[in-house]
Amino acid sequence: MLFIGDRMGVKFKDIVTPQKINLKDLEGKIIAIDAANTLYQFLSGIRQRDGTPLTDSRGNITSHLTGLLYRTSSIVEKGIKPIYVFDGKPPEFKDTTVKERRAVRAEAEQKWKEALEEGDEEKARKFASRSSRMSPYIIDSAKKLMDFMGIPYIQSFSEGEAQATYLVRNNEAWAVSSQDYDCLLFGSEKIVRNLTISGKLSELEYLDLKKTLSQLGLKREQLVDVALLVGTDFNKGVKGIGAKRAIKIIKSNTLEKYMKEKDIEFEHDLDELRNLFLNPEINHDYNIKWNSVDIEGLENFMCNEHDFSKDRLQGAIKKMENLNTKQKSLTDWFGK
DNA sequence: CCTTCTGA
DNA sequence: TCAGAAGGG
Numbered sequence: 001m002l003f004i005g006d007r008m009g010v011k012f013k014d015i016v017t018p019q020k021i022n023l024k025d026l027e028g029k030i031i032a033i034d035a036a037n038t039l040y041q042f043l044s045g046i047r048q049r050d051g052t053p054l055t056d057s058r059g060n061i062t063s064h065l066t067g068l069l070y071r072t073s074s075i076v077e078k079g080i081k082p083i084y085v086f087d088g089k090p091p092e093f094k095d096t097t098v099k100e101r102r103a104v105r106a107e108a109e110q111k112w113k114e115a116l117e118e119g120d121e122e123k124a125r126k127f128a129s130r131s132s133r134m135s136p137y138i139i140d141s142a143k144k145l146m147d148f149m150g151i152p153y154i155q156s157f158s159e160g161e162a163q164a165t166y167l168v169r170n171n172e173a174w175a176v177s178s179q180d181y182d183c184l185l186f187g188s189e190k191i192v193r194n195l196t197i198s199g200k201l202s203e204l205e206y207l208d209l210k211k212t213l214s215q216l217g218l219k220r221e222q223l224v225d226v227a228l229l230v231g232t233d234f235n236k237g238v239k240g241i242g243a244k245r246a247i248k249i250i251k252s253n254t255l256e257k258y259m260k261e262k263d264i265e266f267e268h269d270l271d272e273l274r275n276l277f278l279n280p281e282i283n284h285d286y287n288i289k290w291n292s293v294d295i296e297g298l299e300n301f302m303c304n305e306h307d308f309s310k311d312r313l314q315g316a317i318k319k320m321e322n323l324n325t326k327q328k329s330l331t332d333w334f335g336k
Numbered sequence: 337c338c339t340t341c342t343g344a
Numbered sequence: 345t346c347a348g349a350a351g352g353g
Contacts, residue, residue, distance in 0.1 A: 045337045046352085054353040062353050063337080070338045198338065307353050312339075 009180025010227040015243040016181065016212055018193065018205035025206070026174075027079040030288075031192060032164035034178035035084040035153065036134070039142055041179070042067030043132040049121050051112055051128025056307040064138055065306060068145055069316050074197040076151075077319035083173060083288055084146055084153040085164040086139065091276065093268050094234060105131050148298035149320065150291030155283060162186045162280035172288060175206075182233070184209055185224050185277040216247060224277045225255040228266065235266050235273055293320050 046063035047053050053063040075082060090098070108130035115123035146153045156163035165186035167173040175190035176183045183191050184207070191207040213220060229246040231237025241249070249258055255270065266273060295317060302308040 042337055047337090048351085056353055060353095066352065067337045074338075196337075309352080312352080315339085 008233070009178075009182045010185065010232050011230055012181040012184065012227070012243055015216060015247065016184075016207060017215060018207045021192075021204050021206040023075075023078050023080070023197075023204060026075075026192070026195075028081075029174040030081045030083065030172070031075075031175055031177045031195065032083050032085050032167045032173035033195070034160050034164055034176065034180070034183075035086045035142065036160050037178045037180060038068070038071075038084070039064050039134065039138060040132060043134075043138065044129040047125060047128055049125060050116060051121075051124040051126075053128075053132075056305070060141075060306065061138065062306050062308075064142055065145055065302065065308075068142055069149075069302065069308075069313075071197060072146075072149060072151060073316035073319040075195065081290060082151055082177075083164075083167065084142075084151065085160040085167070086143070086153060086155050087160040088156040088158050088163075088281075088283070091158070091234065096267070097233065105133055144301060145298075148294045148301055150293050152288045152290060154286045154288075157281040157283045158276075159186070159280060161188075162277075163282060164188070166282045167288075181207075182277075184212060185220070185227050185232075186280060187220055187278075217251065218247065221274070221278065222250050224274055225250050227277070228255065228270075228273055232273075232277075234276055235268060238262075238264055293317055 042064040043053065043061070046067050053061045054066055056062050072082060108127045112124055112127035112131055115121075115127055143153060154163055154167075159182070161176065161178055161180065161183045164173070164176040164178070165183050165188035168176055168188045168190060175192045176188040177192045177195040179193055181191075187209065189209045191209070193205040193207065194202040195204065196202070209220070213223065216223070218226065226243065226246040228235055229238050229241050229249060230243050253261075259265070259270075298317070299310065299313060302313050303310050
């Protein structure tokens with residue numbers, strides 16, 4: 001089973017200098033969205049005050065559907081064309097991290113229950129959010145929703161961010177949207193963070209790979225080595241070394257030499273680790289097409305199966321129609 | 337998280 | 345009219 005909380009991404013916050021942008025700057029642009037990242041945000045964030053996620057009357061979690069429906073329709077209304085990119089299988093050797101984080105989740109679940117018994121809602125919500133987990137149901141229902149909404153999605157072979165990056169490098173998307181900085185390692189020229197509608201707390205950010213590399217004075221291959229020292233989803237990194245120290249090391253030495261000098265060993269072969277970022281497995285069998293909303297199917301899925309309100313759904317559908325008509329008139333004008 | 341309601 | 349609270353499923 002795949003758990004999305006298992007990816008936290010490389011800790012590059014201290015060394016990147018993102019640029020504040022507006023939603024308007026993304027108008028007309030195709031954005032490849034890291035689905036796992038997005039789903040995790042919704043699962044952990046869309047909860048009641050005691051931490052309980054939203055569910056339908058049969059007990060299925062619906063937090064992710066709520067988030068996906070409203071955010072997707074809103075960004076479409078703003079003229080942004082989303083493509084969701086889902087994770088494939090994590091590499092075998094990611095297993096240790098998976099096990100560790102499973103333990104963290106179990107503990108969070110326990111503390112959530114305790115907080116509920118104590119009547120501490122704030123604490124309950126905090127630990128509930130930390131206990132969020134992915135399941136085949138979450139992924140499948142998210143994909144179903146995208147089908148009904150007419151939004152394209154791609155199934156990756158490996159990391160979603162690697163596949164999303166491929167779309168950018170292949171000029172099929174303008175940028176990757178993810179909260180993680182890993183797409184820098186995969187080589188996405190453009191990265192968008194905090195792609196939300198009511199993003200007041202965390203403002204929309206733009207990160208340019210070329211600019212970032214030249215600011216840091218590194219090549220991408222070196223940035224990957226920096227990441228391996230700091231720690232990634234695939235290796236622990238070296239204790240006591242953060243991004244800034246790692247950059248100094250990589251600028252004055254090769255990673256091989258440094259590791260030999262300091263007698264450092266990674267859990268896995270160095271080149272194998274590097275290749276996860278520099279040569280990820282890409283799925284080439286996909287097609288990207290925005291379809292009109294299947295209103296009947298969407299209503300049945302969301303309202304009948306998952307208890308969403310018809311009125312609210314209509315609102316979301318209307319936002320989607322907005323772009324469809326704009327798109328149509330454009331193709332009508334130029335396309336013939 | 338996003339939308340809707342609320343009351344100054 | 346609008347910021348902040350409440351509700352959503």
